[in-house]
Amino acid sequence: xxxxxxxxxxxxxxxxxxxxxxxxxxxxxxxxxxxxxxxxxxxxxxxxxxxxxxxxxxxxxxxxxxxxxxxxxxxxxxxxxxxxxxxxxxxxxxxxxxxxxxxxxxxxxxxxxxxxxxxxxxxxxxxxxxxxxxxxxxxxxxxxxxxxxxxxxxxxxxxxxxxxxxxxxxxxxxxxxxxxxxxxxxxxx
Ligand code: A4P
Ligand code: MG
Numbered sequence: 001x002x003x004x005x006x007x008x009x010x011x012x013x014x015x016x017x018x019x020x021x022x023x024x025x026x027x028x029x030x031x032x033x034x035x036x037x038x039x040x041x042x043x044x045x046x047x048x049x050x051x052x053x054x055x056x057x058x059x060x061x062x063x064x065x066x067x068x069x070x071x072x073x074x075x076x077x078x079x080x081x082x083x084x085x086x087x088x089x090x091x092x093x094x095x096x097x098x099x100x101x102x103x104x105x106x107x108x109x110x111x112x113x114x115x116x117x118x119x120x121x122x123x124x125x126x127x128x129x130x131x132x133x134x135x136x137x138x139x140x141x142x143x144x145x146x147x148x149x150x151x152x153x154x155x156x157x158x159x160x161x162x163x164x165x166x167x168x169x170x171x172x173x174x175x176x177x178x179x180x181x182x183x184x185x186x187x188x189x
Contacts, residue, residue: 014046014079017087017118018152020132020141021074024058025110028072031098035111036076038094045090049077051144059138060106069108073140075116077148084118088128091115116141120155131155136163139171 019039023031032053040047051074058068080087091113098111116132123130135141136157142164145152152160 012081012083014081015119016048017078017080018116018145018149019076019078019091020112020114020116020135020145021076022056022071022112022114022140023110024069024071025108026099029053031111032072032074035094035098035113038097039076039078039090039113042090042094044081045087046079047076048079049148051075051147054140054144056140058108071140073144075141075144075148080118084115084121084123084128084130087118088115114141116145117155122155131157137167139164139167142167 021032021035036047036050039045053072053074056071056073058065058071060068082090095109095111095113100109100111114132114135115128115130116135118130121130131154132141136154142160146160146164150161154160154163157163
């Protein structure tokens, strides 16, 4: 006997997640806009809000690099029925489709999509660390996140407004110590 209706499925509830985006090669704004469209079109993903795009100085493993192409950075709030690893795989697929080449750590890129947090989940394995281990130190993540969610919290680390204030304080301290060196827009890494 053939079933009259589709087989029953257990549907996963949608969970909120935060995706940070960055680009410092090519037509940065066009790439980010196309990537956000791709994200919104991904099955199991809803795009809820997008921050404005910030222009920031590149952060390299050795520090701020004023000579590197500048980034456009921002944050997208999504809801997703995907599990964290499946979502990461979709983010990496979108990066690849927009010409992302992985040559060096923190190297220039057409598109970077990082999963910053997903509800209160903690993950720590070879492929994924959640919350993103460097998010709390990066102004280019915290500032746009706060813009779209003034009550945002980084699981285990506290409110994003407090983390951003702490970052600004330490930055001011560093700027005084460096006696007038221009402030970094890219945060500390
Ligand atoms: N991975 C683990 N956890 C995560 C996560 N939560 N989200 C793994 C995304 N990926 C995660 O990433 C390397 C590996 O991290 C992935 O294979 C994934 O399994 P990648 O995107 O290939 O390389 P990456 O981005 O160069 O490395 P990394 O260490 O993730 O760098 P970040 O922290 O993303 O920093 N300066 C400015 N101004 N703006 C920027 O956006 N971005 C970076 C990259 C450096 N400097 C920047 C900016
Ligand atoms: Mg990345």
